[in-house]
Each structure stands twice: as C-alpha cells, then as structure tokens.
Amino acid sequence: MTDSVDEPATADPPTWRPDPLGERFEQLTLPLGHDDEGEVVATLVRYRPRWRPRITRGAASGADVLYVHGWSDYFFNRELAEFWAGLGARFYALDLRKYGRSLRPGQTPGFVADLATYDADIAAALAAMGQPDATGPAAGRPLILLGHSTGGLTLSLWAARNPGRAAALVLNSPWLEFQLSKVGRQALAPMMELGARVHPLAPLPNVDLGFYTRAVSREQGGEWEYDHEWRPDRGFATSPAWLMAILAGHATIESGVDVGAPVLTLLSARSTILARWDDAMRSTDSVLVVDEIAQRALKLGSSVTVARIDGAMHDVFLSREPARAEAYADITRWLRGYGPGR
Template identity: 65%
Template structure:
C-alpha cells in the first residue's frame, strides 16, 4: 500500500485499497490520514492519547472535513477517514455512485482500512492503541451495524447525525418497505424520484450561502439519484436498529436541536437539520446499545461539524467531554 499526497493538502495523505470486482467492474476504497508536522508529540494527558479514529462519510459525500481531523489531532488521536467504494476518491467512471445492495458489503472496505491502520482482524501483532469509529448520516448507520456484528473490535462509537430511522418514522418505513423491496428485486439499479431539493447544500456550500468548499462531482448539490436496492439496504438497517443492536461500547450521538424539513427554502435551514427528523433519530439512538449519550446541539446542521462556528464548537466541546468521561 502506497501513501500519496492528498487533495486536501500537505497534512493529508491517501492510499488506494483494492477490493476486487463486482458487477460493475473494479472496486476500490480510499483511506485518508491526517499527518501534520510533529504528529507524535502528544501529551499523555490528552483525552484521545493512544487512540486511532476512523471516520465514515454519509450518502452523496466524501471526506473533506479538515476541521474534524484537526480537532481529533488536538485531542491526541491519529485520524483516518475512509471514502467507501463508489464515493469520492474511490468513484470510478464505470460505477453507479454509492451503489450497494447490502450495507454489509462495506465490511470489506472497513476491514481493509482497519488492516492498513494496524487494527486488522487477523493481524499478527494486534495494535495496542484504542480504536474509535465515527460515522456521519448513512456512515453512522453503517458503522453501528458493523460494530454490532463485530463485538470487541472497537472501543467506542461516535455518531454525527446518524441515519437510524426513515424520515417518515417506523410506521412510514413499514408502509414503504414492501414497495421498495419489490422495486429492488425487479430493477435494483433503477433510481427513485429525486426528493433532495438542494436546500442542505445551500446551507453548507460556499457556492451558495454556506462557508465550505468541496468537489461537486463527489458531493452534488442535490445528491446522487438513489438506487432502489440501495434504499432497500438502508431500510433493512433501520429495521435492525429498531429491533436493538446490543452494542456494549460507549456511544455518543451528536444531533441538531431541531429539524426543518419543508418543500421550500426557509432561513431556519441554516440553523437546523434539513435532512433527518432529529427527534426520531434521538429515540432510535438509545436502541443501539447499553451506554448511549445523546448531545443535542442548538443551531447545528445535518453534519454538525459543518455548522456555523458556535454550534460547531459546541459539538467539539461535547465530544471532548464525552471522551474524558466514557473513553478514558
């Protein structure tokens, strides 16, 4: 595995992880690591000293949140992020963006990343460093399911607005699931109607009203068209969460204090989650495991670390307090 300079600058490196092939051809994932000067000069008293962090992005997304990496570094951790197959740095021209028919498919991506980090399941010399997994939105759902299926691998789980429940709630999910299952069987790559009106991108992107710059090919303003089989996989994940995952490691869930989901633009979307129903996510989060902390951040966006400065700093402060309390 060869590390090369990453698009984010001199403090970041990326490595391509071969994953074989699927029905669309060659598949890879991409591991990004944050390596600023004097990386190893960390105080033993730092709350994340001796910790490796692996971050997983959400739907129609990739890793570009450099402030998150820098915050983890300031806490003493080594920070890594994974662009899953068919996303971001890993997306190839012959692929349907983001497509999988089962979220467990990502086990191979995650295992390849962990092996590169020294946390591989079959490592001859297992790492003595702690492993914290962090996921945003669909990445939070994917990692929650992974931790449940792989007990003993991670020491803690941090979730940033995880997509743990369908926007119409459990009743709506039960109604729509048979229809989505049928469509997934008949036309797995067929796409569903585009319901993203671009309001979240308007809140985030510097091309509109936000403050963040990123690659629009990898994070389009209205998201990728969602394939039927992919949504079916997500709904299966939601059902598993609703039944309880039994995760035994400490879990932190960061959420906005409120949602604003409307068919028209509202200024409230600059200060709330315009993607998920956060109250439903908060209720679903407590079904994940035995020790779950839910931190509601006033003024936060769907990705809390892309919020305005005040809620962003409040989220980082909540993360730091939680680390000192639950992941010593």
C-alpha cells in the first residue's frame, strides 16, 4: 500500500460547517484525492470569537496560527484556541489525513510511509486560511506553526523544506528523537526497513500501556474530555512502514536542519517512563525522554529557545492549570521578543 493520492476532482468550493467542539468552532473538509483505501481528506478547524476587540499590542497580533496534533490524536483543546485569540491571532487547527475528523471507514489510522506526504495537507490548510504560497512582503499575514509531538516533527521538517513560509515555530514536546536515543534508532532502523519492504502494514507490538491516557482523561482522574474513538486509550496500531517514516524524520533532524524562523520548544522538566503506573506521570512526560528532545531542538536552526516547565505532562497544554499557565506565559514572553515583526 502507498500513501500517494490521485489529484482531487474539480468540485464546488467546500464550505465551513459547525464543529463538534461547539459554538465559535467551525470545520472545513479539505479533499486530497484518493489512495488505496479510498477518499483522503484533511480537516481544518477554526476558532471564531463571538466578538473580536481591536488588539493592536497583542503578542501575536495580525498572525495566523496553525496547530498540528500528535500521534493517535486530534484537536480538541478549546482553551488553546482561546489563548491564541486573546493574543490577537487567528487560530486554526489541522486534523491530518486519517486522524480524528479526517479518518474515514476502512482507513488505517494515522498511516503514511513518508512524513512529506503531509505537505499536501498543510498546503491545503494554508490555502484555506488565505496564506499565499510566497515569502517576504508578498506572504501577507505572518504564520506561526504550533506542533505537538509527531506534529512538531512534521512541522519542523516542513518548515525546513519551505524556508521563509513560517515566521515562528512553537513546539509542544516535539518528537524529534526516538525514545531509545540515536543508538537505539540506528539499531532498529534496519529491521524496520526490512519489515517495510516485506510487510509494510504488519502490526508492531503495542508498547502503549495506557498510562498517558490515565493522566489526561477525565474518566481516569485527568482533566480532559475527548472522543476516545479518535484518541484511543492505547494509541493506534503502528507498522514498520510508518515507523520507518518517523525514524527517517529523526535522522534528518539529528543531521541538522534550518527551519528559517525562531523556535520555542516547550518541554516538561522531567520524564517518568516506567512499565507500571506512577502518580508522577500526572506531572511529568511519560512518553518522551525530555532531556534528549531538548538537545535535538538545538538542531532546528540558529535561534532556538527551550523552556522546561515543572509539572508539565507530554502535552504541555493538557497539564494541570499551574503548568499550563506557565507555558502560556512563556509563549507570550517569547513572542514579544521573537515573534513576527519583533
């Protein structure tokens, strides 16, 4: 199976419609053609405040923000949209193909064999946002890319391939290196390469024990409600071909890239990665080794800021309120120094 798609047929322009997040949120289906599993779409979500005051001094005034989720995830964080609107930005979130709102019956959730496949999803989103395919004065509103975990990896690679398109990157625990470090990645890659050739979609052992869900989900003591079909408790099944795409992305970052814009990387102060539940997982990253991610972030360009937040989980914006507040304050302060137009 490949993740290439045929060109979408000409059709009437798609229209925005109400989103399950409720009032002030709308969604737009972005047709991306067809692949071996049928119709392929991405879904753009936008936040439209009931009224928008004239924010002339907001830290993100006049900018567009595009958020991309992580693995086994989709956009559901209303508070995040409200935060960026309060800074004066227009907020958009993208459910990539075969995730969340974009997942169609019969599709392999989250599957691609090359992270560059998402260039089409991002291009469609930017076009719908009114972002021209240009840099410099012709680019219009400044673009801030906001990515979590695998979304942070995807956007970093995209920005490096499209220098000048983004004015700033804000990365929320980006998955820039494999959990077993560079050595583990290099040891695993040959086996995954063979598997990708022989059985590209063969399911790999599930190493997600559900601890991160326990820390996040309101039903299990966390603070957040979401669709467990779109964000399953133990994640989507992975495959050799998909993992090879991730490992290739990690290798590219490790070799060094230039995203062409200032970068803010938000991370927890600590990791807690265990084979048993520990309450510390409610206030630390239970998915990534944050010290390694902090080091890899320095490979993204010449202007990189790393903010370590005590009490933060893997998704910093799903952490308990004190850690979220610190993250929002860090973003605001950083934008005033490095954001568009500063």
